[in-house]
Amino acid sequence: MNAHDSEKVVGTLLHEGYSRVATAEQANYIFYNTCSIRDAAEQKVFNRLQHFKKAAGKGKVFAVIGCVAQQEGEKIFERAPHVSLVAGSASYSRLPEMLAELEAGNRRVTGLNLDTDQTFDTPFTSRDNPHRGWITIIEGCDKKCSYCVVPFTRGPERSRTGASVIEEAARLAGLGYTEIQLLGQNVNSYRDPSPAGWDFATLLDQVGRVPGIKRVRFTTSHPRDFVKPIIDAIDANPNLCNHVHLPVQSGSSRVLAGMQRLYTREQYMERIEWMRQAKRPIAITSDIIVGFPGETETDFEETLELLEEVKYDSIFSFKYSRRPNTPALELGDQISEDEKTRRIVILQERQRAIQMRQNVELLGEVEELLVEGRYESSGQWVGRTTRNRNLTFVSPKTDLLGTYVPVRVTRAGPASLTGELI
Ligand code: 5AD
Ligand code: SF4
Numbered sequence: 001m002n003a004h005d006s007e008k009v010v011g012t013l014l015h016e017g018y019s020r021v022a023t024a025e026q027a028n029y030i031f032y033n034t035c036s037i038r039d040a041a042e043q044k045v046f047n048r049l050q051h052f053k054k055a056a057g058k059g060k061v062f063a064v065i066g067c068v069a070q071q072e073g074e075k076i077f078e079r080a081p082h083v084s085l086v087a088g089s090a091s092y093s094r095l096p097e098m099l100a101e102l103e104a105g106n107r108r109v110t111g112l113n114l115d116t117d118q119t120f121d122t123p124f125t126s127r128d129n130p131h132r133g134w135i136t137i138i139e140g141c142d143k144k145c146s147y148c149v150v151p152f153t154r155g156p157e158r159s160r161t162g163a164s165v166i167e168e169a170a171r172l173a174g175l176g177y178t179e180i181q182l183l184g185q186n187v188n189s190y191r192d193p194s195p196a197g198w199d200f201a202t203l204l205d206q207v208g209r210v211p212g213i214k215r216v217r218f219t220t221s222h223p224r225d226f227v228k229p230i231i232d233a234i235d236a237n238p239n240l241c242n243h244v245h246l247p248v249q250s251g252s253s254r255v256l257a258g259m260q261r262l263y264t265r266e267q268y269m270e271r272i273e274w275m276r277q278a279k280r281p282i283a284i285t286s287d288i289i290v291g292f293p294g295e296t297e298t299d300f301e302e303t304l305e306l307l308e309e310v311k312y313d314s315i316f317s318f319k320y321s322r323r324p325n326t327p328a329l330e331l332g333d334q335i336s337e338d339e340k341t342r343r344i345v346i347l348q349e350r351q352r353a354i355q356m357r358q359n360v361e362l363l364g365e366v367e368e369l370l371v372e373g374r375y376e377s378s379g380q381w382v383g384r385t386t387r388n389r390n391l392t393f394v395s396p397k398t399d400l401l402g403t404y405v406p407v408r409v410t411r412a413g414p415a416s417l418t419g420e421l422i
Helices: 002-015 039-056 067-072 075-079 089-103 150-154 162-174 200-207 228-236 253-258 265-276 297-310 337-360
Strands: 029-034 061-066 083-087 109-111 132-136 179-183 215-219 243-245 283-290 314-319 366-375 380-384 390-394 404-412 417-421
Touching (some): 002 029, 002 061, 002 089, 029 039, 029 067, 039 067, 061 089, 067 083, 067 089, 067 150, 075 083, 083 089, 089 109, 089 150, 162 200, 179 200, 200 215, 228 265, 253 265, 283 297, 283 337, 297 337, 314 337, 337 404, 366 390
Parallel strands (some): 029 061, 061 083, 083 109, 179 215, 243 283, 283 314, 390 417
Antiparallel strands (some): 366 380, 366 404, 404 417
16 A cells, blocks of 8 residues: 555656656655554664765655654654654645645654545555556544554544446556555445445456456455455356455464454354355455463464464564554553564464465466566566465567466475466
8 A cells, every 4th residue: 555655646746747767866755655564664764864964865855654754743844853744645635735845945844643534545646556557445444453553653444436446447558557556444344435335345346347458456455344245256256356355363262352453263164164165265364463462372382273274385584563543552461573583484374384384286288378577587477376475487489568467387386386377
């Protein structure tokens, strides 16, 4: 979502008459699009701001946008006095105005208002990938997971109209895009604000029916709002990818309650069961946090068992990080950094073994890939399957980018698959 925000901001700036330069050294204006989901990401912003100012910052205008901007607000001006613009994502539709203020000589400009009912979608978005286009369908989050800073940095949920999403998908199809990835903090709580009132499953199905679109993905889902009609839509429409990212966060119902995730392990497994009964095999991926305050060895064991039970295709795993304003900040029984590290290493090893076992089973299978890139040095192509797996293969052909090709899997590692073009 953050990367797509950058595409929107770049597009807006280009439309205002600015141009993009190859290196930061050549720029007059420097934008830092920031993430504050974990503390490490936040610290990185300040280190880079400091470092770049010293190295090549003379005479340049610095802007800090995104979640760190929203969270820290005007405090950024104190920590990094060379910054002139601080704006959160809910204010991006005002960027042209804010830039005009800077051009007029205003030294400090802010966009920190969160009570907006607008989404920031712009016809000027400058997309980096020519085949797969991201479309934001809902911004903000109304959940209150106790560890999470997002509701404070991205504000309340706002959905776009179904008609505007379909229009954008059709426009992208006209430009040659064949894959659409629908984005939102919680896409499952999407609700069309127009009288049509589409829910997420309906929107998903409709995007999958836009002429020219061959693949539709979506991220992220929240188990509480993930309903059976989403699986029914995937069953009914082959253009909807066989992949669901359904973050569980923990395998322990006790920890899930502390996280205020609003579901139990059993309810989560019920959703996994729906996917197992789908007509096509659906890849399932997840996010997991280790070391949430009070997580015992038994709780952690339950997460490890859940990995084996679900057999995820891949996971993103994180050490719990204390975030400002969040309810979990007040919880006692914080887990030490060493212990968090121990747990995440075990978790990742366990997942690696699961992936190795599953990938070996793919040997000999034929997968359809959307070819997305080429490594010039090795002459290898890389593409993605509907189940969101990257596969590399060698071919002397030179015109495969953006095409769909069948590839047989010939080699499998825990995190990689190699194949041959058929
Ligand atoms: N600490 C660690 N991980 C977090 N995430 C969100 N907030 C935190 C936090 N405070 C993870 C969750 C979420 C993913 C995007 O980031 O797993 O699903
Ligand atoms: Fe954060 Fe929970 Fe909302 Fe996801 S659903 S953005 S984890 S508050």
